[in-house]
Every structure is written in structure tokens, then in C-alpha cells.
Amino acid sequence: MGKLNKKLVSTMIVLLSAILLLAAFALIIILKMDAKDENKEPSIEEVLKVSVDVPEITTNLKNGQFIKISFKVQTNSKKAKKELEKRDFQVKNIIISELSEMDRSSLDNKEDKLKFEEKLKEQFGELMQNGKIIKVYITSSMIS
Known part of the structure; x- marks a missing residue:
């Protein structure tokens, strides 16, 4: 056995x-x-679920001209989206502060706009505690 x-x-x-x-x-x-x-890459539906619209802002540029501009900010999660929505006043403050130091030539071409979007992405990212900013898109702009 x-x-x-x-x-x-x-x-x-x-x-x-x-x-x-x-x-x-x-x-x-x-x-x-x-x-x-x-x-x-995330689908467009996934991007929209975690993106925040920044409504049109009208403010002065450095040289006295006016700009009307709006954005869409893509975050990395729904939690980050909710936080960014609560921080809307801080986001608008950053945008207005940055634009007040710029003139028309600072936003003349595609490269300048991409630099501005990247600068905003970094500054918005510094605000975030629950997530991060993936991309900032200029959705409309008009300088007069």
C-alpha cells in the first residue's frame, strides 16, 4: 500500500x-x-465624459484689444472633471491673467496657440488634487 x-x-x-x-x-x-x-487612445465618447467646457470669456489683451475665447479641458477621470468644474473661478482667473500679458501677435498662428494651450494645461494641472489635465483645446477665439 x-x-x-x-x-x-x-x-x-x-x-x-x-x-x-x-x-x-x-x-x-x-x-x-x-x-x-x-x-x-480613448474614444470621443470617453473624452467627452471627462471634459469640461470653459464658456466664452471676454477680456483685454496687453495692448488694449479685446479677445473672446472659449476652451474645452480634457481630464483623466470623472473625479478630475468634477474637481475642475468646482475650480471654474480659478480656471477663469488663470486665463484672464495670462491673456492680460499677451497681445494679438502672441496668438497669431497655430504654434502660438498650441504654446498657450500647453501653458494653460500646466497651470490648470497645478490646481488639481484628484486627477490631471490631459489637454486644453481652444474651441473659439476672436480678437477685436
């Missing part, structure tokens, strides 16, 4: 080892699939 027990124990060890190996393999595959999902 001793030989039967040894055979049974060794068979169980082999089976358990095989099961553990399969589980480890499955875990590796699942983790790799999750990593691929993180790298894919």
Missing part, C-alpha cells in the same frame, strides 16, 4: 504543478492585455 500512496502523491504533485503553471501563464496573458488597453 506504500507504493500506491507514493504514486498517488507524485501524480498529485505533477497535476498541481501543471495547474499552477497554467494559472501563471493565464495571469501573464491577462496583464499583457491590460497593458495594451492602457495605451490605446
